[in-house]
Amino acid sequence: MNAPALSTRRVTDFVWLGQAPWRASAGRAAPRPEDASSLWGQFALHERDDAGGHVLARDRLGVNKLFFAVTASGEVDSSNFLFDLLQRGHRLGDVWSVPSGHALALSPSRGEYRLHRHAALDFAESDEQALVAGIRAALATTFERLATLLAGRRLFVTLSGGLDSTTVAMLAREHLGEFTAVTFAMEGGGGESDDLRHARLAARGAGVPLEVVTATPDELAELLDLVLLHGQDWRDFNVHCGLVNAAIGRRLRQRLGPDGGSPAPVLLTGDSMNELMADYRPVVYKGVEYYGLPRLAGAQLRRFLVSGLDAGDREVGIFNAFGLDTVQPYALAAEAYAAVPGERLEDPRAKQELVRLVMGARIPEAIYARPKLRAQVGSHDVGGTLAAIADRGIDAAALRRRFADLLGVEERELGALIRGGRYRFSLQAPWEAAQA
Amino acid sequence: MTHVEEIARDLEVFLRRSFLIPDDDARFTRQANLWEEGYVDSAGVVETIVHLERRWRVRLPDEIVFDPRFNHVSGIADLVASLLLPRGADGAA
Numbered sequence: 245m246n247a248p249a250l251s252t253r254r255v256t257d258f259v260w261l262g263q264a265p266w267r268a269s270a271g272r273a274a275p276r277p278e279d280a281s282s283l284w285g286q287f288a289l290h291e292r293d294d295a296g297g298h299v300l301a302r303d304r305l306g307v308n309k310l311f312f313a314v315t316a317s318g319e320v321d322s323s324n325f326l327f328d329l330l331q332r333g334h335r336l337g338d339v340w341s342v343p344s345g346h347a348l349a350l351s352p353s354r355g356e357y358r359l360h361r362h363a364a365l366d367f368a369e370s371d372e373q374a375l376v377a378g379i380r381a382a383l384a385t386t387f388e389r390l391a392t393l394l395a396g397r398r399l400f401v402t403l404s405g406g407l408d409s410t411t412v413a414m415l416a417r418e419h420l421g422e423f424t425a426v427t428f429a430m431e432g433g434g435g436e437s438d439d440l441r442h443a444r445l446a447a448r449g450a451g452v453p454l455e456v457v458t459a460t461p462d463e464l465a466e467l468l469d470l471v472l473l474h475g476q477d478w479r480d481f482n483v484h485c486g487l488v489n490a491a492i493g494r495r496l497r498q499r500l501g502p503d504g505g506s507p508a509p510v511l512l513t514g515d516s517m518n519e520l521m522a523d524y525r526p527v528v529y530k531g532v533e534y535y536g537l538p539r540l541a542g543a544q545l546r547r548f549l550v551s552g553l554d555a556g557d558r559e560v561g562i563f564n565a566f567g568l569d570t571v572q573p574y575a576l577a578a579e580a581y582a583a584v585p586g587e588r589l590e591d592p593r594a595k596q597e598l599v600r601l602v603m604g605a606r607i608p609e610a611i612y613a614r615p616k617l618r619a620q621v622g623s624h625d626v627g628g629t630l631a632a633i634a635d636r637g638i639d640a641a642a643l644r645r646r647f648a649d650l651l652g653v654e655e656r657e658l659g660a661l662i663r664g665g666r667y668r669f670s671l672q673a674p675w676e677a678a679q680a
Numbered sequence: 681m682t683h684v685e686e687i688a689r690d691l692e693v694f695l696r697r698s699f700l701i702p703d704d705d706a707r708f709t710r711q712a713n714l715w716e717e718g719y720v721d722s723a724g725v726v727e728t729i730v731h732l733e734r735r736w737r738v739r740l741p742d743e744i745v746f747d748p749r750f751n752h753v754s755g756i757a758d759l760v761a762s763l764l765l766p767r768g769a770d771g772a773a
Binding site: 537548664 | 713726727729
């Protein structure tokens with residue numbers, strides 16, 4: 245690998261079973277893959293038993309990442325980070341992911357390899373009344389469970405001033421208590437941006453302090469290698485969003501100091517909502533289109549955007565690099581948003597109308613009324629990030645080259661790493677695939 | 681014409697039209713690696729899947745994109761044909 249020395253720590257799992265938090269317990273029989281269907285949360289688990297059996301399981305949307313490799317002697321090595329496994333000497337071609345919503349039973353000594361889908365989103369459409377009731381109930385359950393799971397943690401909420409993050413902030417204030425809101429602004433923009441004005445408004449509405457993190461284009465560019473490695477992706481929409489998160493993460497780490505991280509502070513974000521509402525558009529900058537999307541609409545686009553959450557680690561992975569845990573409440577309540585009718589997704593005001601029905605007057609009117617600027621990766625400031633990177637000549641091809649270089653692999657190998665928005669996985673045991 | 685040949689021919693036309701592959705591109709064969717050769721990108725994979733699903737009224741499983749046969753037109757045609765009912769493309773759009 246050509247990567248700078250980077251340290252990782254295990255990504256925190258937030259798991260709920262029945263009426264209480266669930267924690268892995270060592271020394272017992274490994275659970276069956278089917279057992280994972282009882283788990284709720286954001287997780288990438290690797291459970292072992294004493295007989296050489298392993299169960300690896302990943303949450304429904306794949307928010308937490310999970311990679312593994314099997315050594316020649318039959319040991320199973322896993323990590324939340326692809327580059328961890330490469331640094332431990334595994335070849336890229338020997339590293340596999342556990343796909344989102346799946347659990348894998350693996351026992352090289354017994355020749356067992358069984359991939360089981362334990363959770364899937366059912367895009368069964370609801371009428372408006374049932375839809376709104378379902379979303380309210382799912383969000384309430386999510387935040388009630390988070391109140392237990394995050395008890396005693398220092399909390400932050402990333403706040404762009406848009407509807408998604410403002411909703412998270414309002415619900416966090418109601419259910420979780422005090423936190424600090426954090427927003428990002430490019431330096432040198434000449435006056436306060438529209439994003440920042442609305443973030444201030446949302447923070448005031450929630451009654452919480454707002455920390456404004458700024459960065460220059462040079463400072464963002466310095467974070468690029470870290471974003472590529474911890475964000476586990478080279479595609480521009482994830483890299484540009486990841487740069488904003490890296491700037492926030494670095495600032496919070498500086499502010500918290502080395503002793504301010506035990507237990508790790510937690511950031512709540514509004515990510516995943518744009519996938520669930522298929523609310524993305526390509527962006528044209530200086531005549532070049534960025535953030536290309538499949539030419540699909542409505543329900544078809546949503547299906548692939550949501551399954552595409554499998555690949556890329558622009559939030560959990562990047563904040564993890566700064567000793568911060570991340571929770572994405574919308575991903576935890578995804579089943580309720582999956583009931584939005586596909587036709588409705590094609591209405592450009594669908595999200596505003598839905599949020600108004602769900603949240604009502606809890607969201608400041610100015611945020612509902614705000615013109616839609618660039619619905620891209622959850623932050624209106626990504627445009628500034630795009631400019632900061634694109635103006636340095638770092639385009640999509642350069643990001644891909646740099647990613648391959650950092651991992652020490654051939655660029656052509658990347659085509660087999662992420663395809664159709666998913667990290668590569670196999671239905672067949674790696675040792676059988678190698679013989680095929 | 682076999683189903684496989686019909687699927688391959690349709691897919692070739694779709695790829696040329698959607699991803700602007702010139703008729704005189706000698707590298708673009710039915711065995712060309714669509715991903716490594718840069719004919720289809722990450723978003724294009726999704727468009728290709730949707731085209732195949734609509735055209736042949738099949739649901740492609742998630743894992744199909746990592747099947748080695750999914751790298752080229754011939755292999756994709758084989759995979760799609762294997763998912764078709766014996767009636768094949770009857771009723772396809």
